[in-house]
Amino acid sequence: MNKKILTSFLVPAVFVFLWATGFIGARYGLPYMEPMTFLAIRMALAAVILLIVALISKAPWPPTPMAALHVTISGLLVHGGYLGGVWAAIAIGMPAGMVSLIVGMQPILTSVAAFFVLKERLNVRQWLGLLIGLIGLFLVLAHRVSANDLTPLSALFSCIGLLSISAGTVYQKKFFASVDIRTGGVLQYCTSGLLFWSLALAFEQRTVVWNPPLVFAMAWSVLALSVGAVALLYKLIRDGEASRVSSLLYLVPPVTALIAFLCFDERLTFFAMIGMTLVALGVALVILKFQFRR
Template identity: 50%
Template sequence: MNESATGGQPWLRLMPGLFVLLWSTGFIGAKYGLPYVEPLTFLLIRLGLVAVVLALVALASRAPWPKDWRSAGRIALAGLLVHGVYLSGVFLAIAHGLPAGVTALIVGIQPLLTAALSGPLLGERVSGRQWAGLLLGLIGVGLVVREKLAVDAEHLAGIGYAAAALVGITLGTLYQKRHGAGMDLRSGTAIQYAATSLVLAVVAPLTETMQVQWTGELVFALAWLCFVLSVGAIFLLFALIRRGAAAKVASLFYLTPPVTALVAWAMFGERLGLLALAGMAVAVCGVALVNRR
């Protein structure tokens, strides 16, 4: 991010890297938790808990709330896209057997889609150098997950869910940038999680058994995803969206599959070949081009 996007303060310059690291662990949390609970039930528990916690924090800290129902509705809609559609799509894709690497690749196309839409929707200018960086980042992501691209007809449903997640996070990022600039992170995010939880409370019982096996792995995954991802990473994402152009912020998602691969190698011993390492380097170069002053 450039200085205008970080306010020139050193700690703000660490925000993009910290966001990428935290966001990348979402796939690891899903791997830990999904064997013991169905995806939408998992998300309902996760987002419901976070909505209650953030509402209490907002009330205790006297955070400002939206002044009218129209503003609250816009905040809720952004949350349904960023949290509801995106997270449901990712969890359902993995639950249907789509490898995490392939899911990450499909969602990793988001920067290109965001850049293509940020011009007509937000009036942001994407330069030729930034387009080159976005394409370079896509190539790098493809190299990282190339070994996991053997997808058969069995995984078509998972691909569809991952594509829905891609659309959700892209439109949610753009909508948040356009209509959520003045949103207080405490009260606004509480509204978003509450709205998404209400929708999941209707959909999950209609599509799943709602059975949960309370194991240590599930409790750990739930705690991590609730507080590190749903609070820490989302706060960072909205702060970055507020401070920087949408296309630049979206380019950070290119780093998610490489970092996820690194975390999986460290935690589960998954192999990283030379092609994956080369892809990581290419993705980093692409992000650097997009975010260069």
């Protein structure tokens, strides 16, 4: 029973909290380092940490070249496409609220993809939950979104992030089940790091202004997000249905808004609080199994 409670509630709760703090890296890192440079260094540090952990724990490596290829492709989607798209959109001026709204379509997109690729089937209650969650997400972010903030390039970057995390979640579920998370993470972060460094060499000056806020942003991004949150995400994907796991991401913007309200004194509107309630209800309808007795 304790293990069931841990898997069903504690692990998802910790994952959502850590994932919701992703704005910390952008908030404290982007003023002092360009996005692709930041992400390249972040990937390199995460790869080194996981390599040390894998060697000490003698974790098994992917058994075949094809398994390693699947791991690499999954990493390029989940890390390269998703993080690269989101950070690029924010870096060129798109507000985080608008990015969150676009990427917030991920649970529905993933559920549709999982239906065709993984043969996962959602019932009417679960589809209703996805719709309610999407409405709640819009209410949470409505005061932070304006059509004037949307440009073709920023929309393209955001959509790249949306498509990448959706495809990566399904791909991870289908092909990453037998690979150790530690060694698989090393391969994913190495390849994603090379991608980001190539983009940094091509499009950025790679200027870095080291200071305490940047060090904190990098440390948090590496340890809490790339090591902690991603490991929990992969565990959730491995243990559950992709559509149910992706619905948890509906909770990220509300939790982010709550953290910003408590820590940075950002405004929390009445409609945002209603949206948070709807998001929680929607996610519950998707992931919880209700039993009705007559």
